[in-house]
Amino acid sequence: MDKLILIDGNNIIYRAFFAMPPLTNTAGQQTNAVYGFTTMLLRLIEEHKPSHLIVAFDAGKITFRHEGYEDYKGGRQKTPPELSEQFPLLKDLLRDLGVPQYEIAGYEADDIIGSISRQADEAGREVMIVSGDKDMLQLASDHTTIALVRKGVTEVELYGPQQIREKYDLTPEQIIDLKGLMGDASDNIPGVPGVGEKTALKLLQQFGSVEGVLAGTGELKGKMKEKLEEHADSAVMSKKLATIYREVPLEHAWEDMLFSGINKDTAGPALAKLEFKSLLERLSLSAYTPAASGDAGEAAEGVPEAALDIVICETDGDLPAVIAALPEIAALHLETSGENPHRSEVIGLGLSAAQQHYYIPFALLKSPAATPLLDWLGDPLAPKSGYDLHRADLALHWQGIAFAGAANDVQLAAYLLDPTEANQNLNDLAAKYGQPRLAPDEEVLGKGAKYKLPDLRTLGSHVARKSAAVLGIVRRQEEALRDTGMAGLFHDLEMPLSRILADMEKQGIAVNKEDLKELGKEFEAQIAALVAEIYETCGTEFNLNSPKQLGEILFDKLGLPVVKKTKTGYSTDAEVLEKLAPYHNVVRLILQYRTIAKLQSTYVEGLLKEVSGETGKVHTFYRQTIAATGRLSSQYPNLQNIPIRLEEGRKIRKVFVPSEPGWSILAADYSQIELRVLAHISDDERLKEAFVNDMDIHTKTAMDVFGVSAEQVDSNMRRSAKAVNFGIVYGISDYGLSQNLNITRKEAAQFIDQYFEVFQGVRRYMDEIVQEARKQGYVTTLLERRRYLPEINAKNFNLRSFAERTAMNTPIQGTAADIIKLAMVQMDKALYERKLRSRMLLQVHDELVFEVPEEEMDLMKKLLPEVMEGALKLSVPLKAEVSYGSNWYEAK
Template identity: 65%
Template sequence: MEKWMLIDGNSIAYRAFFAMPPLTNSAGLHTNAIFGFTTMLLKLLEQEKPTHVLVAFDAGKVTFRHEGYTEYKGGRQKTPPELSEQFPVLKDLLNAFSIAQYEISGYEADDIIGTLTKAADEKGVPAVVVTGDKDMLQLASDNVTVAVTRKGVSDVDLYSPAAIEEKYGLKPMQIIDLKGLMGDVSDNIPGVPGIGEKTALKLLHEFGSVEGVLDGLDKLKGKQKENIETHKEDAVMSKRLATIFREVPIDKSTDELQYSGYDGAKLGEAFRKLEFKSLIDRLELGEDAEAAAQAAQQSAAELNIRVIESDNDAAVLEQLLQTLETEGSTGLYIEAIGENPHHAELVGLAVSTEDAVYALPYDALRQPFAVKLREWLEQADKPKYGFDLHKAELALLWSGIAFDGIAFDVQLAAYLLDPTESGQSLSLINDKRGLPALPSDEAIYGKGAKFKLPEKDALFRHLALKAEAVRKLVPILTEELDRTSMSGLYFDLEQPLSRILAGMEHMGIKVEKEELEALGSDLERQLSTIVTDIYRLAGTEFNIGSPKQLGEILFEKLGLPAYKKTKTGYSTDAEVLEELAKYHDIVPLILHYRQLAKLQSTYVEGLLKEIRGGTGKIHTYYRQTIAATGRLSSQFPNLQNIPIRLEEGRKIRKAFVPSEPCWYILAADYSQIELRVLAHISGDENLKEAFIQDMDIHTKTAMDVFGVPAEQVDSNMRRQAKAVNFGIVYGISDFGLSQNLGITRKEAGQFIEQYFEVFKGVRQFMDDIKKDARRDGYVTTLLDRRRYLNDINASNFNLRSFAERTAMNTPIQGTAADIIKLAMVHMDAELRQRKLKSRMLLQVHDELVFEVPEEELEEMKTLVPATMAGALKLDVPLRADVSYGLNWYEAK
């Protein structure tokens, strides 16, 4: 039996954007609206099981309604660019779903859906309309149900004619009369002044329609009668504007709306680009294991695979070792299962040569007969060409096998060549170069609870295929690096850094368990006091962690204004609580309770679990191939995320201490590195002067933008200047700045315009870099790191705008990332050259952390900031502020 589902694309995407927290993928694309829309879509597809699906979109700003009322929707603010950029990507995703979409010039999505529901009524076909706009309730009928999203997007209220009658006491078509009387601020429909929903419903219950109200004016009295009489034409016009047009000339047949499900491979690829890992896992959109295994067998059949499992294979091993001595064209693949290399399971390795591929399990590598192969792995002068050798090196180090001699890392090179590609898996890199397909690891090993090692032959084939892929990719990627002028970036920066990071990660940083536990006890005491105060103000005890119980206390017992409601009750998210803080003393306490509770669970208890037995240290893992800007990402645990705005959060750093007695923790932090890079790249004289004169840049910006001397710059002015300074670096919009500062978008836009009036060089840079990007298709950092912008010349405004913002901020952020990486390479060289005992332990954003023996402290206090300041020559001075202490807290 047929069932149609018709979705108001603009309305749902808009709702999702404001309901979901900010989300971006590694390419910097905002994805919260797309993610919210998708979760809603998946839920409804499962619940409603439609046979036909269409998503309707508004085609443009001007519709036939503007012909009679030019101010229609005139009060709406411009769509935030953070949302606009998501529409074309959402439409591509719908194609991946195999879901039809439609828009037509001069009409709104409402009209398209209205026309199709009319057809559904005529055919007697059940249909569900999905929208965030209650105007659509007028379409409800015996066949048509209207599903209206709540404040979020994942839950809907279903409206049949009976449900509308129960809620409003109206027939579906009377919804347009309701709008005619009360108007609609969001669409700039005027209605009648002074008439809200309650009054409008009372009038309609008595008179039935707008026309009935106008005919019965003599029964009304006072100001109400006067308002309606004065604005009767507005009421009639408002009703007309709210009426959905149901005769749109749609040139799409209902057969084209048929939906028979999605193609898993196509949807999986779309989700991977968006980095919707949770949805990939939920829908099990990984490769089909059986098909992948068959493909692997077919490809591996063409290889000469020689297995080394025991000393019986000594002759084969000797042949491999001889080949390694004479042949330069090899490919090494070391399999370490598990994302965290500090706890990865070494499975085996394979080496591909021109004549054969040699594979051996890890157990064999540990045996006495393989000693010469282990020696080869350790030798710096024996080149290794491999994949993700950073992870391999760490896994080997933890197993007691040294590793050196990295000559080329396929994953690292591929990342430089396309930093926006998520994952950089070997199979993906391989596919992009047109080489024979590789099965994914998930297809061979399974995932989660289904993980298991395959039979030996299948394992050796898999390792052999990977090693062969590495061997073929090395010359291809080497040539690509040369052609794109990134060989220097790779060989002089990224590859040396990979080894430095592995050393830092294996070294780890000592953490005093007792200090963390003491901090946890202190947090528990504070939480206990806060809980007592909350109970006192609430007049009762309740579960503060339960949104339902908290909502009942705040909105029913204490009578605070309810801003949002969810399916389970009142919303008590951070945004709501921040709005409520001015109404009652209990709210700031609840916010503080949540902050401390997160510190306790996520950071104190979380870090305690990460202290490695045997070392007493925390060993993070730095990923070089994640962030499109070139920044390092810290994982297992993420030490870049320890909160330091709260004093209680800063105290967590007290637990990070030197690993040797009488040593110190020394930290050096770049001062406003991105703004200094902006000053250099833009050549703006005002910005350069501020840094050359060593002025406080935020005070300087406030002085110039507000036109006041330094002594008149107050804290609020400086705060606003700081927000716009950093906002410019990150390509902030008026919407983003308004959210940060709690001001209107108009005020934020004026502030940004004032900034550009003062810093004209910055504006010129922004204009020039967009032109260069349109010409070249990419932008670069000062060290030639590239970021390609496929949509920079797109005809679609939203895609083009996103690419332009990326073009403006990538050279700044990317160069800042390059500079601190350079500083790490230079510092490592200085430590070795000077034969110092001091060790580099961490990189946290723009900060480097060392442990230093007392006798080297004075030298390091000078050496570290000088090396960081000299990492790259700019037109303005780089500055690193250094501090030290007995722990990381004291060093800040």
């Protein structure tokens, strides 16, 4: 069946420009937007295989819309010259790739797209429109899908009429009415002042259209009625401006949009000229030079299957060849099923040398003939590269197979090279680093209920291709890690930490199930008592977990002030209830009920499900490739989010106990590590003085900001100082601080100004790091961990402000994360060198938890803080506070 992809050229290149880090070729040309656009284009071609394709561009700045409204798009700032100069580069490249493009004077790209899609729709052809502009949703139909581009140009959300109904409760046609009412600042479409998306949706759900709203103002009251009547003409004009014109006189015939694949004869030289080496390799054109004879060379879609020499092992008799090749094997891929690596099924193993690739089914790994292979897997002196080796280590462990020698984890390296793209899969990495295309797992294995292993040869080829891809990716990543200065961070910190985390996860932490059940009974009794008291206070019974019924009780029956509304009625979220708490005692009871109910469901019932029947422990799984700051995250179960501000939450920690009699739990926690890092990075004398003299930093801040002595600092002053201290670390705004302290934004802004007036080194650091980020497109931690900030120069205020706050806090948070990781690596080494039996069990943000035998306790109480405080030398001392007890609760 015909499939047409229509790409909004101006929109996508603009998004790519601000999404990609700066990129310049040796000729001095900016090429980041062209590279980002082309990467997305190739992914679309690979995934959707269009029969027809066209990229539409705006032709000039003046369109027919300006005839009726001179200020159309008048608020837009001038296109940056670094972007303007890339338009001709992109158009030339599209021509050489063999991708049709189209522009018509007086019309915008979306009008061209709207007109082409209308004709294709009427002919019953399948259409996909690719753009980052939500206006395109008005074009959705049974045959036309809108692919809204998100996260720069790395992800798309697909919308048909059903998805638009689910998200907005509107038809595609009503998207125009939505824009007519709320306007669009980016296009200088005025709409109705004071009407945002929420209000516009409510009006459209009531009246159906802009015309219906204006005809029905008699049913409205107050300011809304006045606004609509006063700005009726603006609403009608705005709707007209927002309407995509679908009657553009088209010169292109359907055949002109035919796409027969990338033109190999001209694509290679064009990509080489722009120095897009990874894209050349991705299309297998890295060594291609067009011959005079017109030889087409290899297929642009990727290396054909015959190019890989794959051996599928079926019996014990096939294993000797694999074993003989082990000295040459450099990469592996362990295929597993299931998300939780502690409960995964191992399917098989792919192994790759430079020219030969192997697949061994799991059943053969268990054969006595495979013993030399298992010895190699467990040999720490046999270096191995792979994808998510941490997960592979755990999956093999629970099958009784040891794993060691992890040298390069391409998932972990990819995360370091771009931490904003969390948890990238191997298919993405293969495409990103110019390797032959890998078939998606869904194609080979199915997904969810349709998951099914194919025949041995199909499965073996698929898995062996994954290990082969790893080989090529490693080579490219090593070069990138060296170029970015992160090779040391990868090999000396992240890779050793991966093995340490796996060891901790295999060990697990023991849980006293009986105590956990008793705690559950205690929570159930509290819940029952709270429910009874709430019903008695309200004078009726209702479903406490129903926002609708709760809203009716609070706002209709009890008459509490309405704070916020949703599409379906009153909002009763936590933020609303916190604001209502002073008005009625029942709100406090409901908040308490929610807290205890969550503890019961998430941490009592949830933990009971996760306790292993074999070990009596919970075995969490730490993820290194999720948080952009470098922090670890935990799942199956998540042991980092146990709420400890409330006593009921802290009680959960009582059930975590040592796994051996006579042992204790020992915990050490960094004291205010992020503020200490801030003092070092900012070189602020006042901050450094506080930590060097071991003063309470919040009291010191209050003294300096309020100009009082330590004795004059009251609890409110210290609380305010604490809020602003941690707010500075997390890039808090005056609004955020006002909410935290329940003061006005003006007061919060004054307090922040006072803080910066006193701590001028911090202010200087904040200003300089933002300027540095604007210049180079990223910021780094003290250990050179990078975080790219593509929106740092965005015209959109919200995007730019978020990027600026991220620039300020990433070096602080990221360095703090690096420090505790360093401490873990150094502590692991210390335990090994001293031959201690003490075991590292958990990392919870700034805290490390161990189980320790009695005879080692005195040594560990001294050794642990020494290692933690010496992990990284700063201009202020690091401080780790140690405690211990018979369970985790007592150790805190």
